[in-house]
Amino acid sequence: MNDNHPAGQGPTRPLTVADVLALPVLAAGQPQVVTGVPQLDRPVRWVHITELTDPASFLKGGELVLTTGMPLPEDTVGVRRYVDELADIGAAALVIELVRRYHRPPDALVDACRLRGLPLVTLAKDVNFLEVTQVVHALLLGNQAEAMRRTQHIHEAFTALTLRGAGPEDVVRAAAEMSGRTVVLENLVHQALICEPSGTTVEKALADWEQRSRATGPGDNTATRGPENWLTTPVEYQGERWGRVAMLPSRMEEPAFGPEDITVLERTAMTLTVARLIHPTPWEHTAHRNALRDLVEQRHHSPADARTRCAALGLPAQGGTFVGVLVDLRTGQGEAEPETRLLQELRTAGIPALVGELAPGRLGILLALRAPQLWRPVVERLAGTALGMAPQAVVSVGSEVTDLFDTARSFREAAHITEATPLGQPLPPDRSFHELSDIGLRRLLHALREDTRIQEYTERQLGRLIEHDTQHGTDLLTTLRHYLDAAGNKTTAARRGGLSRETMYQRLRTIERLLARDLESGEQRTELHVALTALDVVRTH
Template sequence: MNETHPAAQGTARPLTVADALALPVLAAGQPLVVTGEAGLDGPVRWVHITELTDPASFLKGGELVLTTGMPLPQDAAGVRRYVDELADVGAAALVIELVRRYHRPPDALVDACRVRGLPLVTLAKDVNFLEVTQVVHALLLGNQADAMRRTQRVHEAFTALTLRGAGPEDVVRAAAEMSGRTVVLENLVHQALICEPSGGTVEEALTGWEHRSRATGTGEGTVVQGPEGWLTAPVTYQGERWGRVAMLPAGPDGPAFGPEDRTVLERTAMALTVARLIHPTPWEHTAHRNALRDLVEHRHHSAEDARARCAALGLPADRSRFVAVLVDLPSGGGGQEAEARLLQGLHATGVAGLVGELAPGRVGVLLALRPAQPWRPVVEQVCGAVPGGEPRPVVSVGSEVRDLAESARSFREAARVAEATPGGLPLPEGRSFHELSDIGLRRLLYALREDTRIQEYTERQLGRLIEHDTQHGSDLLTTLRHYLDAAGNKTTAARRGGLARETMYQRLRTIERLLGRDLESGEERTELHVALAALDALRAR
């Protein structure tokens, strides 16, 4: 009687008719399914041995009914009535032993069971019915105890999440891990803010999300509904419905939702309600922020996942052109306030996009532009929402890209523009932002100022001249600057420096001697000019 079965191993799946027939104690009787194959996946709630002509009066539904066939009526009408009563009460299956009264099932019994869809199973050999009840009941009671323990673990896990102030991402992730199913949190306008796929991809879970979600309908409480059979539960905030959490089925051939799934989803909704009170930042902002960071850092599993996720947030991922904008705040703080203002400014333009803080003091905006829509006027409007103050935030823009998957490149270009833009640098005429074409030699060197190769080059080219000025109180570096800015024209350089020509000649000879350079050489003048630009960039830190 030491039977083993998957249902005894701590899984949430109930014991089915097929499971019971596979147990050695029943398998020894050589069971044969005569009718009702479709009902073999039905759950078995109990086992009932009967030799009564009206056993249904003692049943409550879900029983595996065992009989030797002795009480079966002789007439076909009586057999139909016997089967109808079992089917009406919801018996799981009728198992008849073909050893004593019958050696094959009566035709009337087979016909009646086929009409009602009741599984009819015959046993060719003698089986100890009492042993069957002991084995099956032990399994069922063990399952109940396991289910209670699992339910307790679910409650404890969500209580711990709530006590440590877990955010919505942690709560939804825990629900997906406990249930082994995909769990999605959405708001009232059917935007999927958080998706934790289980056994699938984000693309599979979120493709066509808004249409599928609206088709599911809105139910009260924790219910299975919609054409796909989602299990959903409402999430409230301050007493009003804020959104809902959905648990997606495991596929057409996957197991149905069970009581444990409902418990997980109900506790998920409760924990999210508490998290909404603890974390006041709008979760839409957090969803935008996380989606942008994943795009910038290539954290999506695939381009298709990225498109599905962004589309589920309301971004038209099928748009043909995308532009990245970065806003760097001078103080390095106030990102959430700037995030809110930029989102409001973006809404005012009527252009779809995502807004989120990518790093402390840096807010990113991704614009999804309609075909032939110019991006510059849109960026100018967005710049109008940038917080004021001095120095003003630096707004940098990347180039247009033709696919959402390439938006990371646009953000990288915008970041390079920002790196090459000193704080307080005047804006280009007629513009409120900087772009890649604005980066000349000086701004390129400013971006590279932390590179030790640039520092070493500058010191090698100009170090002796700077040391001479420091020791003697001279200003030969300025003289060299005037000379190089005048493209080697000594007269112009002397005038700019307020020097006599002879004095200029004398200083240039001293510079040549100190640096070991020929200032008449165009190539050497270029090298020194680059070194001076690099020195300016280094001193601008």
């Protein structure tokens, strides 16, 4: 096999019919499997070219039989006998070229192969049969040397991962790529922390994970276990066990794991041990972070995929409600302690949740609630803990949703609230967190303060007035502020500014002239009030 072939699917395992059909030398003939698709995993022991009417007498079993179809009997009985002899001897498959004698496979041949479960493959184009035998036989004969080379490659690959300080995700991903199998890292309570699928989907790989994992049973060494024949090995250090890594067969009927699979899995466990010692972040935190980021950014392939991933982490994914909470520490850097403390607080309260860092200094918390649980007391408790650790923190909560896949919306709302909350914003009198109803005009404009459209609007509305004050030493902007704050009441505005009514009227006329606005218009006063509030926000921040 070439260097890119996955470990565990290379020549240390029997070369299958499917493997041979995928080789470029045969693929050039445009092979089409007519019968026996389920038998394409049959091992190929040899390749035999024949133009005899009784090729089985020269076979020992496991051969891929190549023929141009020239010697095939004319009669149905003869065709059946031909196929029966191949099937009885254990031929791996029959490959017939549709170039010389036939341009479509005879019905009698198709029926006979289907009846005996013998894979029948047709070639639409001419293929050099001798070259096929040379390529396949070279692969088979080089099996032992290739196995040794690949084992060395496995060791070198995992050593390289260790030397560059690879994290657990990189290690598990490498194991899946080298083995061609699905690889899962789980903790001691059978929660799937990292899953790298191969030949399947995450949804299928992790479905009912905890139940299936517990049925697999424990073990102190590398072995195939459980009703699904998982290959598992523990991950531990100096007697302390942290979890285990499992390699899943692609299909229930797939052959047993080979020596290379065992090597890959054991080196995976060793490399994970080193990664755990190097990286201080617990695996559970990493798993929660990845799951939350996938939900927030909607990187899942489907809602079912999202539910399966979260359920494998111990989060009830159906039948309840979900709330997205953000804790912005306002420190600009990640800290492990708040993440750990908040998760512990939720576990103490018996609330299933995912807690993870979504960005430096910003933690995401996904609450999974069951009736009659209410989210407000839970968030209040979380906010109290967060503010106790970081008094400047801002805790924001999004809307309650009933579908796990919709939690992205809840987190988006929480993010909007956080962005609309300036540093030092006082808390509502009745709670320690912020929600959508708290966002008024000033906080909305605060969230949009860097938007050039807001800046351009502010300048267009007030620019000429600001320039006049600057050039003439006046303070018409303050006069306008008093007038707008008084909802257009000139007497109140004059009193607030310490001005006579005549002076106030004069200044208002000047403002109208400079801005080309009618201050008696409620709509235009609203526009100016928005612009003035935006100016305050931009200047403050």
